[in-house]
Amino acid sequence: MRIVIAPDKFAGTLTALEAAEAVAEGWRSVDPAAECTLLPLSDGGPGFVEVLHTALGGTLVPAEVTGPLGEPVAARFLLVDRTAYVESAQACGLHRVPPDRRDPGATSTHGVGELIARAVDHGARTVVVGMGGSSTNDGGAGMLAALGAAPAGTLRGGGAALADLDAPVDLAAARERVRGVRLVAATDVDNPLLGEHGASAVFGPQKGADAEQVRFLDAALARFAEAADPDGRLRRVPGSGAAGGLGYGLLLLGGTVESGVSLxxxxxxxxxxxxSADVVVTGEGSFDSQSLRGKLPHGVARTAARHGVPCLVLAGRVAVDGAEAAAAGVTAAHSLVESAGSVQAAVERSGPELRALAARVASDWKR
Incomplete structure (x- = not known):
């Protein structure tokens, strides 16, 4: 039996590679002859560069950049011919901020701009920026400042500082810095920059914002948008709200938004x-309604369905019913929490529990 094992990360517990290895070990414990192809995936968030390096080869280029709170952090980008792949979470990811310091009004995307600049300096003519897992809500202002936009002090100060803008944002130097370079925001988030479906309202609470701060940050982003893009066109583009509005910052530089999953x-x-597979297995931390709106398991299931191949989901938790899953091309979905008996067990013993769940699924599949 030929099995393609293509999971995303299980956020907070397993990387995509660790999840793929656990599933393969569990499956082979029941079916030693199974031909398992491990294909760890990422939709643009954490793990993006690692996944693409495994698939494409290329050169990993190390770079020390500014972290979300202004501290130096170690990052790297992938250079394949003249295309660079940048993982924004390496510079401004939520995992970079201790839980007691999470404040989307203070964090900055400055380090993302530094990574883009390094990639251009290494000869990249296309820079693909993977989005997801960010701690920021600054509309990409910090990224723009790192590339030369002014007033740099305000732009790099985080989402809250944007409320103090009292003059137009000068993007000339930043646009010149990336002149002739194709910029791509790789994301499957379709949120606009502002409003009830925008960056602040939808993602701010995940990064530590309460209801009052969400309103303040949305107003600050609106002020930034007026100063940077007075005609208002770009702030409404689907995906401009990705990564706390980093998508918007890339659009201001002439970038485009493309599907991270498809890429x-x-x-x-x-x-x-x-x-050529007999079954495809995918998974993620939470298989829920968002998973069916273009996230990785949905993309994997649709690909399998095109070839008439069954697709199984092994997830930390499953919050969609069988009919919804089937409509998305999923043959069956299995919950790690239910298998382990509790959330605590699923989190604390995620690797062993995922191996055990994969073994049970493999045993049922062989019958």
Whole structure:
């Protein structure tokens, strides 16, 4: 039996590679002859560069950049020919901020701009920025400041500082810095910059903002947008609200928004692998309604379905019913929490529990 194992990370517990290895070990414990192809995935968030390096090769270029709270952090980007892949979470990810210091009004995307600048200096003519897992809500202002936009002091000060803007944002130097470079925001988030579906309202609470701060940050982003893009067109583009508005910052530089899932699935060759598989297994931390709106498991399931191949989901938790899952191309979805008996067990013993769940699924699948 040929099995393609293509999970996303299980946020906070397992990387995509660790999850793939656990599933393979569990499956082989029941079916030692199974041919398991491990294909760890990322939709643009944490793990993006690692996944693409495994699939594409290329050179990993180390770079010390400014972290979300102004501290130096170690990051790296992937250079393949003249295309650079940048993982924004390496510079401004939520995992970079201790829980007791999480404040989306204070964190900055400055380090993302530094990574883009380093990539351009290394000869990149296309820079693909993977979005997701950010701690920021600054509309990409910090990124723009790192590339030369003014007033730099205000722009790099975090989302709250944008409320103090009292003059137009000068983007000339930043646009010149990336002149001739194709910029791509890789994300499957379709939120605009502002409003009830915007960056502050939807993602701010995940980063530590309460209801009052959400309103303040949305107003600060609106002030920034008036200063940077007076005609208002770009702030309404789907995906401009990705990564706390980092998508908007890239749009201001002439960038485009593209599907991170499609980019990664094409890069790793899932279509060809699924065509010759007997079953495809995917997974993530929480398989819920958002998963069915273009996230990785949905993309994997659709690819498998095109070839008439069953797709199984092994997830930390499953919050969609069978009919919804089937409509998305999922043959069956299995919950790690239910298998382990509790959330605590699923979190504390995620690797062993995922191996055990995979073994049970494999045993049922062989019958």
């Amino acid at each position: 990664v699935l094409d890069a790793v060759g899932l279509d060809e692998l699924a065509a």
